[in-house]
Amino acid sequence: MFQRKWAKHWREESVKAGLFLCATVSVLTTFAIVWILIREAGVFFQDVAVSDFLFGTQWTPLFDPRSFGVLPLVCGTFLIVAGTALIALPAGLATSIYLSEYASSQTRSILKPVLEVLAGIPTVVYGYFALTFVTPLLRAVFPEVQIFNAASASIVVGIMVLPMVASLCDDTLRAVPASLRQGAYAVGATPVEVTLGVVIPSSLSGIMAAFVLALSRAIGETMAVTLAAGATPKMTMDPFVGIQTMTAYIVQVSLGDTPAGGIAYQTIFAVSALLFVITLTMNIFSSHLLRKFREVYE
Amino acid sequence: MISRSLTYRYWFARIFHGFCFVVAWAGVVILGILLFHVTCEGIQWFDLQFLSNFPSRFPEKAGIHSALFGTLWLMGFTALFSVPIGIGSGLYLEEFMHKNRFSRFIDLNISNLAGVPSIVYGMLGLVIFVRWFGLEQSVLAGSMTMSLLILPVIIISTREALRSVPNTIRQAAFALGTTRWQTTYAHVLPAALPGILTGIILALSRAIGETAPLVMIGALTYVAFTPEGPMDDFTALPIQIFNWASRPQQEFHELAAAGILVLLLALLMMNSIAVYIRHKSEKRNP
Numbered sequence: 001m002f003q004r005k006w007a008k009h010w011r012e013e014s015v016k017a018g019l020f021l022c023a024t025v026s027v028l029t030t031f032a033i034v035w036i037l038i039r040e041a042g043v044f045f046q047d048v049a050v051s052d053f054l055f056g057t058q059w060t061p062l063f064d065p066r067s068f069g070v071l072p073l074v075c076g077t078f079l080i081v082a083g084t085a086l087i088a089l090p091a092g093l094a095t096s097i098y099l100s101e102y103a104s105s106q107t108r109s110i111l112k113p114v115l116e117v118l119a120g121i122p123t124v125v126y127g128y129f130a131l132t133f134v135t136p137l138l139r140a141v142f143p144e145v146q147i148f149n150a151a152s153a154s155i156v157v158g159i160m161v162l163p164m165v166a167s168l169c170d171d172t173l174r175a176v177p178a179s180l181r182q183g184a185y186a187v188g189a190t191p192v193e194v195t196l197g198v199v200i201p202s203s204l205s206g207i208m209a210a211f212v213l214a215l216s217r218a219i220g221e222t223m224a225v226t227l228a229a230g231a232t233p234k235m236t237m238d239p240f241v242g243i244q245t246m247t248a249y250i251v252q253v254s255l256g257d258t259p260a261g262g263i264a265y266q267t268i269f270a271v272s273a274l275l276f277v278i279t280l281t282m283n284i285f286s287s288h289l290l291r292k293f294r295e296v297y298e
Numbered sequence: 299m300i301s302r303s304l305t306y307r308y309w310f311a312r313i314f315h316g317f318c319f320v321v322a323w324a325g326v327v328i329l330g331i332l333l334f335h336v337t338c339e340g341i342q343w344f345d346l347q348f349l350s351n352f353p354s355r356f357p358e359k360a361g362i363h364s365a366l367f368g369t370l371w372l373m374g375f376t377a378l379f380s381v382p383i384g385i386g387s388g389l390y391l392e393e394f395m396h397k398n399r400f401s402r403f404i405d406l407n408i409s410n411l412a413g414v415p416s417i418v419y420g421m422l423g424l425v426i427f428v429r430w431f432g433l434e435q436s437v438l439a440g441s442m443t444m445s446l447l448i449l450p451v452i453i454i455s456t457r458e459a460l461r462s463v464p465n466t467i468r469q470a471a472f473a474l475g476t477t478r479w480q481t482t483y484a485h486v487l488p489a490a491l492p493g494i495l496t497g498i499i500l501a502l503s504r505a506i507g508e509t510a511p512l513v514m515i516g517a518l519t520y521v522a523f524t525p526e527g528p529m530d531d532f533t534a535l536p537i538q539i540f541n542w543a544s545r546p547q548q549e550f551h552e553l554a555a556a557g558i559l560v561l562l563l564a565l566l567m568m569n570s571i572a573v574y575i576r577h578k579s580e581k582r583n584p
């Protein structure tokens with residue numbers, strides 16, 4: 001009897017320990033990411049001053065005269081993000097308004113899976129779509145558009161993050177209590193006045209959280225911008241010319257024949273570290289906003 | 299707004315409704331255009347030869363044999379690593395851990411990991427698995443990187459599935475004197491299984507299309523053999539598609555489209571399985 005109890009206890013504790021080990025993997029992953037980025041970027045920053053890297057406006061690490069100013073890559077990334085925001089945020093919000101305020105449950109059951117499929121399409125497919133469909137279309141309308149251009153990449157990244165904006169905003173809008181809507185209808189508001197005047201303002205922090213998360217996704221997007229936006233780092237706000245994003249640069253170096261260990265190669269770790277810091281900040285900001293929203297309604 | 303006439307207000311309401319309707323259905327139209335475009339471009343190359351040939355610089359001889367097998371190997375090992383660890387973490391976090399400051403830290407940690415760009419996971423795989431573990435560009439290095447990438451997705455969906463199991467089931471089991479693990483293993487886990495499986499399939503369908511981490515760890519773009527073990531070099535479908543799409547010739551773009559068709563078919567298959575499981579479990583406990 002005592003022995004069986006002991007065996008039971010022993011099994012219970014060892015299972016618990018095993019499951020705990022599984023859970024530590026994700027914590028270790030986080031520490032490993034931070035640690036390798038600091039370590040490898042540290043090698044880079046031994047040769048290049050941090051201020052030269054962050055505020056320099058020339059990015060020519062692979063050929064002479066070498067210059068390690070990351071701003072052209074940041075500028076390229078933010079050009080893509082701006083284009084994405086222009087498309088995905090209003091369209092995503094409008095879709096979520098349709099889903100939560102207007103659509104019947106039957107329509108929802110058709111639209112939601114379609115959006116899920118749209119969200120599940122691999123990014124390399126979107127890159128192909130940009131290159132072979134969107135770019136030719138743009139060039140037919142605006143002849144001055146280059147083969148590789150930021151506009152086409154922004155459009156597909158916009159399509160890519162739209163489902164995410166729509167589904168996150170939909171969750172937020174549906175969390176707004178029905179009593180608020182009923183109150184507005186009771187004083188004679190039209191549907192649009194209820195939506196824009198009551199529902200949206202009361203779920204603003206949740207919507208903002210969705211927006212920030214979607215833009216952070218756009219910053220980290222890699223294959224679509226590598227295929228469609230080109231590989232020429234430059235400081236421009238012209239969406240019709242080729243640019244290079246931070247992620248596309250990392251891919252370019254790892255596909256090319258840059259010898260590992262040299263300063264040119266170490267740049268990818270510095271750029272990744274910057275990418276990681278930017279996206280992490282945005283994600284934390286987004287979850288902070290979402291927490292504020294939840295505090296009000298849940 | 300109040301001073302405006304009623305006619306105007308109702309007119310505006312209708313316009314806004316119409317606008318939201320058009321935007322929402324535009325997503326469906328775009329999906330249709332995308333699928334139509336890919337099919338039109340790729341269907342002429344989509345035949346048995348395409349599936350059985352190795353890549354080649356002559357478009358008419360090129361195929362995805364090695365990429366297809368590479369993807370199968372990669373997915374097999376990714377599932378092998380990520381499924382037990384993911385379910386284990388989910389079980390620990392949801393069923394065994396007390397809610398305290400440490401649990402909040404892990405919560406925050408996992409949701410942040412889910413938002414890390416996939417290319418950063420590629421850097422992690424490059425430094426740790428490829429260089430330190432000395433795994434080179436092997437299937438093993440690729441699938442370990444992929445596992446870390448989809449682990450947060452599996453953990454989050456496992457926890458959601460566990461949370462949806464009613465507490466009465468646990469209490470009934472405890473009342474009969476079972477230990478926590480017996481309760482979890484025999485009662486909670488079976489009840490949560492459909493949800494967990496759905497989450498795993500969706501996570502794997504994300505992994506099957508991921509390209510950036512594989513590019514980072516240096517998965518080869520030209521491989522004229524199929525892997526025979528976990529230590530062999532490999533290429534994968536999305537890498538092959540990327541390689542073809544980044545070439546200037548029209549023929550290779552069409553080959554990329556044919557490759558995309560194969561990838562989308564695989565995704566469709568996985569998604570239908572997930573939908574089927576969800577549907578079946580909803581029928582059982584409505």
